[in-house]
Amino acid sequence: MKELVFGHQNPDTDAIVAAKAYSYLQNKLGKDTEAVALGNPNEETKFVLAHFNEPAPRVISSAKAEVDAVMLVDHNEAQQSVSDLKDVTVTHVIDHHRIANFETAAPLYYHAEPVGCSSTIVYKEFESAGVEIPAKLAGLMLSAIISDTLLFKSPTTTKEDLKIGKQLAKIANVDYEKYGLEMLKAGTNLASKTEAE
Amino acid sequence: MKELVFGHQNPDTDAIVAAKAYSYLQNKLGKDTEAVALGNPNEETKFVLAHFNEPAPRVISSAKAEVDAVMLVDHNEAQQSVSDLKDVTVTHVIDHHRIANFETAAPLYYHAEPVGCSSTIVYKEFESAGVEIPAKLAGLMLSAIISDTLLFKSPTTTKEDLKIGKQLAKIANVDYEKYGLEMLKAGTNLASKTEAE
Ligand SMILES: [Mn+2]
Ligand SMILES: [Mn+2]
Ligand SMILES: [Mn+2]
Ligand SMILES: [Mn+2]
Numbered sequence: 001m002k003e004l005v006f007g008h009q010n011p012d013t014d015a016i017v018a019a020k021a022y023s024y025l026q027n028k029l030g031k032d033t034e035a036v037a038l039g040n041p042n043e044e045t046k047f048v049l050a051h052f053n054e055p056a057p058r059v060i061s062s063a064k065a066e067v068d069a070v071m072l073v074d075h076n077e078a079q080q081s082v083s084d085l086k087d088v089t090v091t092h093v094i095d096h097h098r099i100a101n102f103e104t105a106a107p108l109y110y111h112a113e114p115v116g117c118s119s120t121i122v123y124k125e126f127e128s129a130g131v132e133i134p135a136k137l138a139g140l141m142l143s144a145i146i147s148d149t150l151l152f153k154s155p156t157t158t159k160e161d162l163k164i165g166k167q168l169a170k171i172a173n174v175d176y177e178k179y180g181l182e183m184l185k186a187g188t189n190l191a192s193k194t195e196a197e
Numbered sequence: 198m199k200e201l202v203f204g205h206q207n208p209d210t211d212a213i214v215a216a217k218a219y220s221y222l223q224n225k226l227g228k229d230t231e232a233v234a235l236g237n238p239n240e241e242t243k244f245v246l247a248h249f250n251e252p253a254p255r256v257i258s259s260a261k262a263e264v265d266a267v268m269l270v271d272h273n274e275a276q277q278s279v280s281d282l283k284d285v286t287v288t289h290v291i292d293h294h295r296i297a298n299f300e301t302a303a304p305l306y307y308h309a310e311p312v313g314c315s316s317t318i319v320y321k322e323f324e325s326a327g328v329e330i331p332a333k334l335a336g337l338m339l340s341a342i343i344s345d346t347l348l349f350k351s352p353t354t355t356k357e358d359l360k361i362g363k364q365l366a367k368i369a370n371v372d373y374e375k376y377g378l379e380m381l382k383a384g385t386n387l388a389s390k391t392e393a394e
Pocket of ligand 3: 205271
């Protein structure tokens with residue numbers, strides 16, 4: 001039975017990337033999942049996807065129209081999720097936010113940690129499952145961590161975000177300081193604003 | 198800052214044992230925690246504690262009277278927890294039940310899986326932390342899994358419960374089939390009833 005995997009509404013880079021990464025892992029483990037999104041990528045995420053030559057995920061407005069079960073990443077609160085969340089079963093959650101306005105009828109897999117980024121937790125899921133992360137996906141996950149932690153400078157950044165970020169940079173063969181600044185700059189859209197002014 | 202670790206009201210063997218096991222692990226990892234309980238052990242749990250020469254945990258009726266932060270095992274629903282749960286911060290949850298009536302103000306560590314027993318999940322926490330389980334604790338955790346899965350026969354039993362149960366039996370050097378039947382019999386209190394009749 002196919003399941004959809006998605007992050008929150010008004011997706012940021014972590015919401016898009018953690019869904020792609022967790023769906024990849026679940027499919028490697030034998031599940032049939034598709035990473036989708038609840039909105040179009042923002043400027044920063046567009047830069048990230050273009051940089052790693054990765055397509056934007058399909059945007060959905062209903063889950064129940066397609067599946068009976070879903071996996072949530074980077075959120076859990078119903079008001080941040082798909083509008084018909086109550087009509088489907090949540091089987092997995094990977095998140096780094098507080099838990100609120102979230103309820104299930106059945107036991108589920110829920111992995112949350114108070115770290116800077118959902119993609120940091122997805123990395124740990126790959127590790128414990130013993131599944132290798134392809135270079136492109138590592139680049140995307142690194143981008144999500146840089147985005148959520150503002151290049152490891154936000155107060156929510158943990159030692160684990162930094163350690164895992166560096167490991168992903170190695171796998172992706174990316175100079176994370178240089179790339180990170182370019183990426184954050186693309187997100188603020190300074191370049192195009194300067195041109196337009 | 199000390200934290201209390203406890204299972205649900207009217208504790209069963211898993212509620213008592215998972216608290217003891219997770220508190221042991223957290224202390225090994227440098228935290229200052231104490232496993233307590235929200236009620237006295239039932240007949241089955243008394244048998245288990247006596248068998249492994251382990252004291253019953255201290256019973257509390259308030260968390261806030263002692264600490265600012267707590268870790269929950271084997272439950273998450275507020276109505277099953279300590280009466281003043283809303284006055285303390287939940288930093289960790291290890292559980293195998295649905296999520297309902299649970300809300301936090303801040304991000305936390307939450308590890309739930311749809312398996313037969315919380316102690317199965319605690320075992321995985323030991324594994325990923327690389328911490329060894331002492332023989333006595335392994336015997337207690339095996340008892341919790343036998344209790345929750347009715348000796349691996351309940352419909353909630355997973356392959357992982359069985360695999361981990363067998364590994365714990367090996368560490369504890371316990372014949373789990375023989376011990377498990379004795380333990381479940383102690384729980385039904387057949388022996389004492391027969392004597393009394
Ligand atoms: Mn996000
Ligand atoms: Mn995030
Ligand atoms: Mn229980
Ligand atoms: Mn249990």
